[in-house]
Amino acid sequence: MDQLIEKFSMLGVDNAPGQETLQDGEGLRLIGEKIPGRPVDFSHGDVNAFEPIPGSLDAFVEGVHLGGEQAYTEYKGRGNIREWLSEKLSAFTNTTISPDTQLIITPGTQGALFLAMGSLIGRGDKVAIVEPDYFANRKLVQFFDGEIIPVVLDFLESDKRAGLNLAELEDAFKTGVKVFLFSNPNNPTGVIYSYDEIRSIAFLAKKYDVSVIADQLYARQIFDGRVYTHLCAQDTKPVNLITIIGPSKTESLSGYRLGVAFGSENIIARMEKLQAIVSLRAGGYSQAVLTSWFNEPEGWMEDRMSAHQRIRDDLVALFHGVEGVKVRKTEAGSYLFVRVPELRVTMREFVKILRFQADVTVTIGTEFGPQFTNSFRINFSQDHHFALEAINRTVQLIERYRRE
């Protein structure tokens, strides 16, 4: 059992987003009093502030009333819903996706990511992942006994490109990397990869025969009219390419646990086989809710995006007013990755202090890469007013704990 003890010792959950109540506050070196204010949990979006797509619950109820045909779908998802999704996602990405062989409905995008990784990573395979990137990526590589090859994203370097070190990526590919996994828009920084970056990733992956998983969870919420480039729509692209997307973020359908993966037939076929033993299928009735996705009332997505853009602008302005704080303006999605100046406490302590003294929950930077010891991530899909107040309290605590 020793290999299991080692494996599970690397799979922590206490600092993961949404798990913060598992942390204890013992031994904190507190300075000063609590700052009162309404609690804000920036570890994930607030579906009370930004509600699910109108009609999504009705679609669920209709699914329940359909009975058995909706409860027991094929493992890869119900046929007519896969058809709907392939049509909408083909149009969205400007590609052609077969509903029968190139698409699978999963329990959340986390489910899609797990299936894709499990279908592509063999024992000892080298897997290139970006740092910083989604907190589960490294854990997934470890669980499947792969070897992590980190590639740096220098996201503070420019605002014209995400900042991927392409020379480093090619070096990694040259050493025999089998799989490259990245999120675009990047989680936790909210930056999007430029056209040139995506073209280069696609070209290099094809050249070195690297399988690619593109996690595009936030690809529908693009700010400032920026151009978003879909890797799957490029002429030159890797043989094995899986794209992941879902309605949990911008569309606030997280409570239904829905995700979609599409791409190379042979990998989708493996993912279906794996889903059969992992969880059988995405919840049958929940699948019915997918008919409200890409089917939002006119103007609804635009309103949602501009509301988020306004929150972003106010929060970024607040952070830019603090000496030593560095943050790149979110280009897509609802994340800000905030680098703070040197404090008198560790970041691990500071995020707890934030909870205990200001009722503000953020996610520690080291969840996104071991080197991000002085950063935290916030999801600003929150009530605008209370988010602003909460970041005001956060700024006060940064000042209070700043190392002189």
Add this chain to the structure above:
Amino acid sequence: MDQLIEKFSMLGVDNAPGQETLQDGEGLRLIGEKIPGRPVDFSHGDVNAFEPIPGSLDAFVEGVHLGGEQAYTEYKGRGNIREWLSEKLSAFTNTTISPDTQLIITPGTQGALFLAMGSLIGRGDKVAIVEPDYFANRKLVQFFDGEIIPVVLDFLESDKRAGLNLAELEDAFKTGVKVFLFSNPNNPTGVIYSYDEIRSIAFLAKKYDVSVIADQLYARQIFDGRVYTHLCAQDTKPVNLITIIGPSKTESLSGYRLGVAFGSENIIARMEKLQAIVSLRAGGYSQAVLTSWFNEPEGWMEDRMSAHQRIRDDLVALFHGVEGVKVRKTEAGSYLFVRVPELRVTMREFVKILRFQADVTVTIGTEFGPQFTNSFRINFSQDHHFALEAINRTVQLIERYRRE
């Protein structure tokens, strides 16, 4: 990638329950005409014939209206629902289950099984599984690179005990088996393990330090007033024991994808870590439906059981009237495992013929163990009348294809 190609070649899905539409009918050696009748899909229960627990949809809708707190639960499930479940399941099993450390809510019992297996099986570990038993068990061992040690269940030998070969089990344990996995009531035969069998399993597992996963999915639907023995309630039992149960079968909540695992703290902790990278959590809103479980209207479970018992009696009588057919009367759950006499076609062909000529879907016996080449499983949680008609057609086809 070769290890992956091999691994996934063993993970078929085309013959798994509910996937039958993926089979083609080419080259079938058909005899005679179609027998008309209403289609019946015995691969799983019919939630139109036996509807979900009254109030379950209302509980879901309430969950949606609770908003963020229900959408984003802890990975192991929402605290107050875990409390509810631990109270009900402690009473049901006559044990004491801690809601904080000994219980996890999962996406279906399949999800629980995957997490339990992933938490207990290391590469090369020997895993004892019963034959016949749930179709995914062998696939899970293969996926986690374990080694399958089959133990025979001679379920036609007696009606006083399930028929586990305890000498064979002890021999397997002596050779260094790490994990023993079994379903009780057994899927696909519907037999339950006797008190002596459960005591022996518990004793041997403790003696040889074997971790045990007891899949008790159908443990609430017991016929003929039989006694059901919970392994977890025994004084002598293995250090690592995980019990799995869920509301997908008797209670017809399958469309919500809900399962529960409870047992040894250290294994539950691993399962939580694994869930964080597999699917994050069971659907948040769906979790709210668990408050209708063990909370059914008075008499509802009894009615459901007696309705199933009547269907069982009629179907068993039909099968007993056919020369050469062998079936043991279901003791719990809704399965019958039917051994048919020698036919002029293979069983793989016969199950397709059944679909094409009689609109009857059954699951081929080899999904439950490679030696069950002349058996099929039916789930008789169906409309009583149409189930009877469908089995009448099935019997006609057995006669038609019987080898003289």
